[in-house]
Amino acid sequence: MLAAEELGYHVNHLARGLMRNESGIVCLIVSEVATPYRSALLGRLTLNLQNAGKVAMLINTDRSDGSVDRALQQALRYRADASIILSGLPDRSITQLCLRNGQRLVLINRDDDQQGPLRINLDDHEAGGRVVSAFVRAGCRRLAFANSEAGTPSLMARERGFVAAASALGMEVIVERHGWTGYEAGSVLGRRMLTAKERPDAVFCATDLLACGFMDVARHQFGLSVPNDLCVAGFDDIEQASWSSYALTTFAQPIADIASRAVDWLSEMPQEDGHAVAQPITLKAEMIWRNSIRAKGGTGNASTVIDGSE
Amino acid sequence: MLAAEELGYHVNHLARGLMRNESGIVCLIVSEVATPYRSALLGRLTLNLQNAGKVAMLINTDRSDGSVDRALQQALRYRADASIILSGLPDRSITQLCLRNGQRLVLINRDDDQQGPLRINLDDHEAGGRVVSAFVRAGCRRLAFANSEAGTPSLMARERGFVAAASALGMEVIVERHGWTGYEAGSVLGRRMLTAKERPDAVFCATDLLACGFMDVARHQFGLSVPNDLCVAGFDDIEQASWSSYALTTFAQPIADIASRAVDWLSEMPQEDGHAVAQPITLKAEMIWRNSIRAKGGTGNASTVIDGSE
């Protein structure tokens, strides 16, 4: 050991991987790395992987020019033991490719129906229902859902859950979708929905970023007060949601839990009976109450709700 | 090729790396991945690396329990060809270790004085001076600088530049430092500096996150108007700086430029004459004018400045 230290010797993992047929490398396949939720999850995953003695290889799938495939090919060439996909990208071929090459696979918030990979999802659908209750308790009457056009399973589940719970109470929901899941899309949706004749008094945004954009437009361009004139809810609990300019009521992604579940599963002894089939995990998104939804009662009109008549 | 496709064959980079004595792996050593500026840079770097046919290995240096060293050891074991350090962590031993093991090294915003690595820095010092001019033009008289206790070279350079330019005009600067470079520290600094007897009417925050926290406190807890009662400038031009709740005047990190310079240098044929000595690169931080600094003149008092009498 002393001699090794003195000579600056380090085991060569390339050679070791060659022998053992396992590299210790885990691929993180992710798009939109710079987004608050994604980068938070990414940070946590890398930390956990390191603690488990593994190392993270980052594959950025932002570019659409086929570099995704190239990047993934790269990963395969390094004989990564596993891949964790946190990209919203619904490209089925990618997951297939990983599996075919004997990688273990973790799908986060992708709700894929494939067998083999570990799937970690949230109770998005039910969360939508909880927002309806909150809005109704606040005395809101015109509910709206602001979504992106990304069409990610989790985003759509939130929308469906929200709409379903509302119509169970006899309420209709104004649904609009636009662009990508960011601040800019939120402000576009805000302008569109707030200029419409039937202006909503409560909006559930599929994402905190959308909510921030929506709120800023509502306040600064339409002079509305949140939560007095307009109640807003988001999803993800990104750091900005807690900033006092927003104080957004939202749902927390259980990032720590997601990360440790994923890494724990990867650290288990790989069962050799063909492809180990993992039980899908559904985590609960805790509702974080802040100040973008009124506690009780409306601005002036309607304090009792649930009549369904418009 | 057809046969290879059919058999699902991929070159084994572990074996290739063993032979060629270069792995194609580049380590990204980064702390606070979830921070807007860091994650943006990270995203860009990975993209560029992928385009250059290399692959990024992410080392998260957040934990203080010595896992940094362990992580770096990991990287060495994989025989990474190079490391890019975007961590503010001023740990000299890390860079030494990389160099000793024949890695090429890129230091971003670290202003280290070592020979060998490529150093990419901004003109932080000069930027500080530009803010003073802007504040003076706006008619501000009590200048302040809000910094974190991190003591990163680039942060300190901004502070020194700001203070130097101010005292060249005969103005003193209130300097406060607290905690880490985030929103929370910004709000603490805001509370501290705005309750002081000598309340500033202009503050340069070392970071956009600090600025956001400072602004929120100023507005929501002290009822101040930005930029009328208080001018604010930040640094980094994170996405949130452009959100209409902040409209922060700040300096843009030339992220695309930084990333391509770094990757280009790594892609050059490695000169074999010992350790190639790279010319340090200093990039200009462009000032992004938004709405947190008044255009001209003060609120009411003082329209001419530069008298130095307090």
Place this chain on the structure above:
DNA sequence: TTGTATGCGTTATCAA
């Protein structure tokens, strides 16, 4: 042009 042997740094196996 095509084929064969050798070495890269490990680890696993088998013989001493």
Place this chain on the structure above:
DNA sequence: TTGATAACGCATACAA
């Protein structure tokens, strides 16, 4: 317990 040897998949040098 210790020491020699083969094999992992690729690249190179040399022979055919």
